[in-house]
């Protein structure tokens with residue numbers, strides 16, 4: 001028998017299998033430092049997941065490219081970096097504050113990181129790659145990630161370009 005009349009209105013569907021949500025609170029400094037340096041960090045996994053779900057396929061950590069980009073889309077000649085807000089100085093972001101102790105040392109260090117990022121970007125640009133930066137704070141919001149992947153899909157910048165064969 002099919003479900004009969006339901007006098008109580010639409011039933012709420014409950015999904016129990018939802019994976020644990022990332023924490024919303026601002027990160028402590030030690031969390032920032034421990035998390036953002038290595039590969040396969042949580043923000044990066046969130047981005048990979050979103051791109052995969054959107055049907056976008058990529059290579060990981062191409063060591064041949066400047067800056068060792070997190071995601072590489074050879075067909076679109078586009079790379080994606082997932083940047084930790086602290087280490088990469090996300091201006092105006094609550095995760096980016098120069099520590100109150102050893103302030104000058106930190107300021108100099110972060111300034112060097114910024115310079116390195118700019119250098120990597122210039123190199124990639126010179127090689128004909130487009131660069132997309134996704135900030136750690138954006139990765140906590142699935143809606144934001146969905147927007148980013150959609151935008152990425154629409155920018156089919158590389159599809160009309162001739163493929164280069166003379167790489168070696």
Ligand SMILES: [Zn+2]
Nearest residue numbers: 085090093137
């Ligand atoms: Zn941020």
